[in-house]
Amino acid sequence: MKLNYKLTLLMLISCLYGTTNAQKRIVGGTTTKISKYPYMLGLLQDGKYFCAASLITRKNALSAAHCVYDKQASQLIVQGGVTDLGQKGQRRGVNRMWIPEGFDLTPNDFDVAVLEFRKPMVLGVNVAIIPLAKSRIRAGMRMRVCGWGKTSENAQTAATKLHTVVVQIIGGDKCATQYKKSNTKITSTMLCAGHGDKDACTGDSGAPAVVNGKQYGIVSFGNGCGRKEYPGVYTKIMNVDVRNFIYDCIRG
Structure with missing residues (x-):
């Protein structure tokens, strides 16, 4: 299927978030330093963090469409090189951004967005590009996720430190069966992962899911956080339409 693309600035979408479309965050994890995961970026609006992203070129970030579909590029700042959100690091304005025309807010199908900075990032110890996956993954493999989101489903505020x-990848059929109980469809653009009570949670949306130093997924949605019966759902980088969309955007 061929996707058509348009600038987010021109898109008008009127939908409401359901329970399973809550922004995601880290549950059951530990604090870490940006120097270990220098590809991590934060998205800011009016100086406040709202979603995560990853650095895929010096001038492009990869995030989730549901994070930015209702925003204008000129409203956003991308922050890199920080462990604590209170640090300044490197901040870049957003020149333009794209989401697939096929993006569907319910249930976050084709949940991917590419942002272009006004000025390239300066690479270093705390700011680095993460390559996109080129091989398939299978159930049972483990992915690493980072973020500044909430650390429990009932937490009142998100974390300020990274x-x-x-989490462990779960087969598509098994995940689809689990989410069928909540009338949520798992599509070919999605992959699922969880590990007991370990999960992404509110505020982690858009964060990369990484295996062996390569990005395989984008934090998308889930039903609650850290619930064993509902694994986290990620946008699948190896889906051909998702992958083609990303490369078409960064190639200009």
């Missing part, structure tokens, strides 16, 4: 957790 957290990380390792």
